[in-house]
Amino acid sequence: MxxxxxxxIESFYKFVSERKLMAAKxxxxxxxxxxxxxxxxxxxxxxxxxxxxxxxGKLLSYTVIHISPVQFQSMTPYTVxxxxxxxxxxxxxxxxxxxxxxxxxxxxxxVDFDKSIPSEWPLWPRYFFRPP
Amino acid sequence: xxxxxxVSIVSAGLSKFGRLEGMYGREIFAEAAKEAYERCPNxxxxxDIEALFIGHMGESYEHQGHTGPTxxxxxxxxxxxxxxxxxxxxSSGVALRTGxxxxxxxxxxxxxxxxxxxxxxxxxxxxxxxxxxxSDFPFEQWHGITFPGLYALMAxxxxxxxxxxxxxxxxxxxxxxxxxxxxxxAHMQKEIxxxxxxxxxxxxxxxxxxxxxxxxxxxxxxxLTRPDIAKKFTDTPVHIIGSGQASxxxxxxxxxxxxxxxxxxxxxxxxxxxxxxxxxDLDIAEVHDCFTIAEIIAYEDLGxxxxxxxxxxxxxxxxxxDGEIPxxxxxxxxxxxxxxxxxxxxxxxxxxxxxxxxxERRQVKGAETALTHNVGGSGATATVHIYRRG
Numbered sequence: 001m002x003x004x005x006x007x008x009i010e011s012f013y014k015f016v017s018e019r020k021l022m023a024a025k026x027x028x029x030x031x032x033x034x035x036x037x038x039x040x041x042x043x044x045x046x047x048x049x050x051x052x053x054x055x056x057g058k059l060l061s062y063t064v065i066h067i068s069p070v071q072f073q074s075m076t077p078y079t080v081x082x083x084x085x086x087x088x089x090x091x092x093x094x095x096x097x098x099x100x101x102x103x104x105x106x107x108x109x110x111v112d113f114d115k116s117i118p119s120e121w122p123l124w125p126r127y128f129f130r131p132p
Numbered sequence: 133x134x135x136x137x138x139v140s141i142v143s144a145g146l147s148k149f150g151r152l153e154g155m156y157g158r159e160i161f162a163e164a165a166k167e168a169y170e171r172c173p174n175x176x177x178x179x180d181i182e183a184l185f186i187g188h189m190g191e192s193y194e195h196q197g198h199t200g201p202t203x204x205x206x207x208x209x210x211x212x213x214x215x216x217x218x219x220x221x222x223s224s225g226v227a228l229r230t231g232x233x234x235x236x237x238x239x240x241x242x243x244x245x246x247x248x249x250x251x252x253x254x255x256x257x258x259x260x261x262x263x264x265x266x267s268d269f270p271f272e273q274w275h276g277i278t279f280p281g282l283y284a285l286m287a288x289x290x291x292x293x294x295x296x297x298x299x300x301x302x303x304x305x306x307x308x309x310x311x312x313x314x315x316x317x318a319h320m321q322k323e324i325x326x327x328x329x330x331x332x333x334x335x336x337x338x339x340x341x342x343x344x345x346x347x348x349x350x351x352x353x354x355x356l357t358r359p360d361i362a363k364k365f366t367d368t369p370v371h372i373i374g375s376g377q378a379s380x381x382x383x384x385x386x387x388x389x390x391x392x393x394x395x396x397x398x399x400x401x402x403x404x405x406x407x408x409x410x411x412x413d414l415d416i417a418e419v420h421d422c423f424t425i426a427e428i429i430a431y432e433d434l435g436x437x438x439x440x441x442x443x444x445x446x447x448x449x450x451x452x453x454d455g456e457i458p459x460x461x462x463x464x465x466x467x468x469x470x471x472x473x474x475x476x477x478x479x480x481x482x483x484x485x486x487x488x489x490x491x492e493r494r495q496v497k498g499a500e501t502a503l504t505h506n507v508g509g510s511g512a513t514a515t516v517h518i519y520r521r522g
Contacts, residue, residue, distance in 0.1 A: 009270045012270075035270065035383075060289065060390060061285045061286070061288040061289040061292070061390050062288055063281050063284035063287075063288060063336045063337055063338070063339075064334070064337040065276060065277070065278055065280075065281050065284075065336050066333070066335055066336065066337070067256060067257070067260060067278065067280065067335045067336070068257065068260065068276060068278060069257060069260050069261035069264055069273070069276070069278060070257045070258065070260075070261055071261075072276040073257060075276065077334075078276060080275060080276060080277050080281060080285075081285070082285060082384070082385045082390070090385045090386065091271070091385060092271055092272055092275060092277060092383070092384070092385040093271075093275045094275055094276060100337075105288065105289070105292040122270075122274075124270070124274065126274065126275060128275075
């Protein structure tokens with residue numbers, strides 16, 4: 001039933017809690033919006049449908065974070081990157097399950113999902129990337 | 133072709149940049165305002181200055197919002213109207229542009245523009261968190277991406293696409309520290325070696341400590357007038373002849389390219405066109421070197437070299453104090469320091485000193501035309517201004 005959710009970031013993370021990577025597809029011009037937006041940034045249409053992405057892509061760039069904000073300090077050093085999904089959109093996130101020195105621009109990665117949901121706002125579970 | 137100036141700078145002030153213990157942001161701003169008043173004895177500030185436009189990024193540092201009227205008070209200018217502009221690290225670049233609008237609109241003849249940030253009393257993780265607020269929350273901050281992390285993503289992409297090296301990044305730091313060592317108001321007035329920069333501790337690989345600008349306290353201001361009345365206040369005004377600004381997606385991941393800032397390119401093109409100036413006409417430039425990679429990308433975005441050649445440009449020494457186009461003669465954000473809200477008008481302050489021959493040991497002889505480039509966040513805001521000696 002969640003395929004009827006409004007085209008918002010809150011809905012995107014609701015889908016993440018269901019282990020789905022979803023984007024909004026403009027019914028008028030076909031643009032795929034990730035993050036979803038209530039209005040198409042190409043043609044200004046507000047007519048969308050949700051589409052499920054395959055969640056596979058290649059790494060465009062990455063960094064290993066040693067100095068983090070307060071809430072991530074227990075995880076340092078950790079790797080984050082921007083992935084170009086096969087479906088088109090780019091998505092940033094943490095890269096887990098691979099040694100930082102083995103990470104290369106262009107390597108294949110796929111989306112996976114955290115089980116835990118935070119107890120304070122925003123109640124968003126996190127997705128992350130790992131080798132396929 | 134000689135273009136008509138938009139506005140004129142008749143005075144400028146800058147506080148000491150650094151770790152200013154025991155001072156509150158508004159007190160630091162008063163120090164900058166005092167210098168601007170003293171430089172311009174023909175101006176009666178309380179009578180002549182009609183409005184203030186202030187850049188200030190974060191309430192979190194001092195638990196203080198509503199900084200427009202607060203700074204107006206501490207600068208001795210109540211009850212003049214004030215406006216605080218927040219555009220992350222481009223806050224006072226945007227304040228400067230807003231001051232230009234105020235004069236061009238005909239509403240005001242004389243205004244003060246400036247900016248302030250007090251940062252060093254907070255811990256590094258706290259400052260890291262506050263700065264990250266200028267990036268996208270749901271997809272960047274939420275996944276642990278920091279500001280150094282965003283510029284590190286650009287650096288990795290630039291190194292991959294163009295072969296830019298970690299040594300070339302470090303050369304930006306070595307150059308800017310050399311210039312900062314000649315600037316008595318700079319936060320870190322010391323030379324560094326390439327070896328020291330390359331071997332400093334990693335902040336967000338490939339960026340190391342010496343690739344990052346400083347967490348700094350400081351304030352800056354300018355007094356702007358209608359060009360036709362500038363000579364009433366000073367014999368040596370500096371004219372602003374071009375102004376450009378553009379916006380981009382707040383999330384770096386939504387940009388078409390990771391190796392260039394589109395907003396910086398567009399702001400530059402707008403300012404060059406308005407001023408009737410080409411990159412080769414510039415004598416000096418102050419660019420937004422919040423990280424060393426940002427200066428290399430700025431060279432390319434502003435047309436000082438071709439895309440991908442920024443690393444070579446710094447390696448050849450073209451942007452050194454005695455090079456073809458000296459960049460960041462003040463020491464830049466890297467060595468002078470980066471009190472984020474103050475940076476845009478602090479760049480204009482350096483330009484004012486250089487174009488009026490007051491930059492002392494770092495003076496570029498005969499400088500007549502200059503550019504400043506101020507970036508907010510990872511490039512969602514950029515402003516570019518072009519200046520000519522009056």
